[in-house]
């Protein structure tokens with residue numbers, strides 16, 4: 414099985430989650446590709462059976478470089494998108510991961526960004542296996558990181574958050590290997 418971990422991270426929180434996923438994929442016996450979203454990136458999604466796609470929530474949607482990149486991929490793939498129904502491709506799976514601070518409204522601030530990433534998968538024909546939402550320190554807003562709706566998140570993602578990600582990744586790998 415060929416897997417890809419594709420992510421964007423401005424202040425390192427999402428990168429930590431991506432690295433944890435990578436370690437857990439390796440522990441399951443396969444070597445993933447790990448790619449950071451940058452301008453001009455092009456990925457051959459058909460080359461992968463499993464893609465982990467991660468981004469932070471910035472003003473409750475993915476950051477602009479991520480939206481721009483996903484739009485460009487969609488434009489390249491447009492010929493494969495059928496007008497009616499999702500163009501589901503057999504054996505192609507995606508997992509969404511999103512880090513967020515939830516200072517004002519909690520989990521809802523991550524959900525919109527995560528759903529946005531999930532819709533990319535569905536339009537590309539990938540079955541969304543799961544969505545993971547991980548609290549992360551709001552860099553540059555220390556008060557928000559201490560007293561927001563999620564409480565003190567100034568050290569998150571912490572070891573427990575990352576342990577949870579590792580366990581979920583192991584579950585995904587087990588599920589796919591057992592197919």
Ligand SMILES: Cc1cc2nc3c(=O)[nH]c(=O)nc-3n(C[C@H](O)[C@H](O)[C@H](O)COP(=O)(O)O)c2cc1C
Nearest residue numbers: 422423424425426427469472473512514515522549
């Ligand atoms: C400019 C800016 C806007 C943000 N907007 C939101 C937001 O609307 N909702 C939220 O939950 N977190 C928000 N955050 C917090 C980030 O989602 C959070 O810190 C995330 O873990 C950052 O990931 P990164 O370190 O991988 O870049 C914002 C952070 C920045 C810097």
